[in-house]
Amino acid sequence: MILMSRTQWAVTALALAILAVLPLxxxxxxxxxxxxxxxxxxxxxxxxxxxASYGGFISLAQTMLAGIAGYTVAILAxxxxxxxxxxxxxxxxxxxxxxxxxxxxxxxxLIAIRTRDIYLLMITLALAVxxxxxxxxxxxxxxxYEGIRNVVGPELFGQPFRAxxxxxxxxxxxxxxxxxxxxxxxxxxFGLVLQGIRDNPRRVSALGFDVAVHRIxxxxxxGFIAGCGGVLITFYNIxxxxxxxxxxxxxxxxxxxxxxxxxxxxxxxxxxxIFTLIDTFAATIYxxxxxxxxxxxxxxxxxxxxxxxxxxxxxxxxGWRKQRDAGDGGTPH
Amino acid sequence: MLDTTTRKDRTEALAPTAAATPALVTENVGxxxxxxxxxxxxxxxxxxxxxxxxxxxxxxxxTTLFNTICGDHxxxxxxxxxxxxDITHLRPHKRARRGIGRTYQSSLLxxxxxxxxxLYLAVRGAMPGRLSLWKAGRGDAALAKARRLAEQVRxxxxxxxxxxxxxxxxxxxxxxxxxxxSDPRLLMLDEPAAGLxxxxxxxxxxxxxxxxxxxxxxxxxxxxxxxxxxSDIVTVMKDGEVVVxxxxxxxxxxxxxxxxxxxxxx
Numbered sequence: 001m002i003l004m005s006r007t008q009w010a011v012t013a014l015a016l017a018i019l020a021v022l023p024l025x026x027x028x029x030x031x032x033x034x035x036x037x038x039x040x041x042x043x044x045x046x047x048x049x050x051x052a053s054y055g056g057f058i059s060l061a062q063t064m065l066a067g068i069a070g071y072t073v074a075i076l077a078x079x080x081x082x083x084x085x086x087x088x089x090x091x092x093x094x095x096x097x098x099x100x101x102x103x104x105x106x107x108x109x110l111i112a113i114r115t116r117d118i119y120l121l122m123i124t125l126a127l128a129v130x131x132x133x134x135x136x137x138x139x140x141x142x143x144x145y146e147g148i149r150n151v152v153g154p155e156l157f158g159q160p161f162r163a164x165x166x167x168x169x170x171x172x173x174x175x176x177x178x179x180x181x182x183x184x185x186x187x188x189x190f191g192l193v194l195q196g197i198r199d200n201p202r203r204v205s206a207l208g209f210d211v212a213v214h215r216i217x218x219x220x221x222x223g224f225i226a227g228c229g230g231v232l233i234t235f236y237n238i239x240x241x242x243x244x245x246x247x248x249x250x251x252x253x254x255x256x257x258x259x260x261x262x263x264x265x266x267x268x269x270x271x272x273x274i275f276t277l278i279d280t281f282a283a284t285i286y287x288x289x290x291x292x293x294x295x296x297x298x299x300x301x302x303x304x305x306x307x308x309x310x311x312x313x314x315x316x317x318x319g320w321r322k323q324r325d326a327g328d329g330g331t332p333h
Numbered sequence: 334m335l336d337t338t339t340r341k342d343r344t345e346a347l348a349p350t351a352a353a354t355p356a357l358v359t360e361n362v363g364x365x366x367x368x369x370x371x372x373x374x375x376x377x378x379x380x381x382x383x384x385x386x387x388x389x390x391x392x393x394x395x396t397t398l399f400n401t402i403c404g405d406h407x408x409x410x411x412x413x414x415x416x417x418x419d420i421t422h423l424r425p426h427k428r429a430r431r432g433i434g435r436t437y438q439s440s441l442l443x444x445x446x447x448x449x450x451x452l453y454l455a456v457r458g459a460m461p462g463r464l465s466l467w468k469a470g471r472g473d474a475a476l477a478k479a480r481r482l483a484e485q486v487r488x489x490x491x492x493x494x495x496x497x498x499x500x501x502x503x504x505x506x507x508x509x510x511x512x513x514x515s516d517p518r519l520l521m522l523d524e525p526a527a528g529l530x531x532x533x534x535x536x537x538x539x540x541x542x543x544x545x546x547x548x549x550x551x552x553x554x555x556x557x558x559x560x561x562x563x564s565d566i567v568t569v570m571k572d573g574e575v576v577v578x579x580x581x582x583x584x585x586x587x588x589x590x591x592x593x594x595x596x597x598x599x
Contacts, residue, residue: 189457189465189475192446196454199443206403206441207458208429208515217464 028164039171042272043229045256047222049268055218056198061108061124064131065223066230067245069101074148074240081150090154098227105223109216128250136242147241182265261309354417356381356549363410371397372573386552386564394573395553403435404428434517436508438524442496449492452479459515486510502533521551526559
């Protein structure tokens with residue numbers, strides 16, 4: 001029951017070290033516009049991957065949960081336009097926002113308690129679309145269609161949150177902590193029970209575990225992860241609108257998770273980087289308006305070539321190479 | 334000699350006496366699925382420490398009876414008492430906590446987890462503080478117990494292997510280990526030897542025979558060679574009802590049993 005093998009630790013440490021020195025090498029645009037952005041959306045994708053990989057639940061409510069955190073921090077933000085009635089310091093608003101997303105996650109888990117597969121997908125999608133429409137029509141709290149602007153985030157080390165290096169390092173630290181948290185949690189009794197529920201819920205119950213409570217806790221934890229992402233995304237976009245948490249955003253994050261691979265948490269970040277690169281350079285490659293065509297084709301290509309995403313592709317390639325090196329000449333499956 | 338005496342004593346104690354609380358009592362238990370009555374009017378009493386075998390042709394309702402006892406499919410009629418406590422309406426995990434352990438006819442293990450993790454989960458399920466966010470360290474009592482169970486059911490050499498990669502016989506052994514993890518007072522084994530190769534069978538029979546004597550055991554088994562030496566009393570079911578209840582040495586001579594087993598049904 002080890003967290004990671006020695007090789008995996010080494011690779012993780014190396015990757016983190018490289019990511020940590022990148023600010024010295026990369027232009028600011030790459031730092032926050034590509035990598036930072038990939039990381040914060042990757043966090044929301046991570047919450048999907050966590051539920052899918054270890055619980056076997058595909059939830060489409062994760063962008064909504066990120067949005068709940070985003071709206072909470074925006075409503076409470078001291079700099080927000082229009083200004084909220086209950087503005088507090090960012091240092092209080094941020095934990096409250098993550099708490100709101102965690103609780104909302106638990107509520108999603110409670111609502112979806114008996115559903116699986118396609119029904120779970122439909123229920124969470126309905127919740128997501130419902131919340132986005134609610135935010136769009138509610139003026140008092142959410143300021144309707146326009147949303148809430150100028151949510152710039154707190155100052156860190158005397159610099160604005162949106163300063164490229166500050167934003168990048170915060171996104172990197174939060175992502176790394178959440179990623180390691182997921183790896184740790186799935187080896188705890190809670191995480192093992194969750195995987196038990198994925199493999200065989202009836203047996204989990206027969207062993208004496210309360211499946212319902214564990215499911216709700218899993219959704220709450222996924223809400224916590226998505227909430228952290230939601231707060232950072234709101235600071236990155238300097239505000240939040242109903243459109244940014246609607247159907248398109250929901251599908252985008254799901255696409256990231258699937259492109260990267262739902263088999264392991266790192267897939268969420270791989271998928272987010274690929275997505276962000278395509279999103280950013282679609283205009284250069286072909287035409288800005290053809291982004292959806294392009295990402296659709298990439299999505300199709302990856303899913304057809306490897307149903308378990310880029311991760312699965314990588315695994316297959318290494319497996320194939322190992323087989324070839326072993327000289328047994330077997331065909332890869 | 335001693336063994337036969339105890340068997341006889343138990344036979345005489347078939348009717349519930351006031352002396353000792355029976356381990357398990359089913360009172361007119363029935364279970365219907367829509368119009369289908371899978372089990373009806375089953376009343377059995379099992380004494381603490383007794384080994385009970387349940388025989389019967391396919392579709393006799395043996396597994397359904399197990400399911401009513403462990404709560405996967407609670408009874409639609411009748412009552413179930415576990416050591417005197419009415420558990421008829423308890424959910425499965427509550428029944429497990431009161432001391433029922435069982436295995437399933439087809440292996441129901443966690444394929445994506447290792448042997449040790451499967452056993453560890455089974456141990457944790459029987460402990461307080463089930464929802465825990467602390468990873469087991471080296472000195473963890475539950476983990477140590479999982480390792481002991483792995484030795485007991487002889488899977489300690491493959492403890493880190495994923496269930497996916499195990500043979501059928503090995504899965505069966507893990508199943509029994511998991512059922513034992515909660516230190517059950519009542520252990521129910523659903524066809525533990527089904528599908529085992531001739532080489533794997535003696536290993537399992539030995540495993541069952543080595544179980545602690547104070548454990549109450551109910552065994553569903555088709556294979557007489559596994560069932561009879563491991564039981565004090567044999568209950569025969571057919572079409573959802575109990576047709577015969579007797580000792581292993583007399584059961585083979587019973588005309589009803591002969592009709593079921595030799596009369597063309599098998």
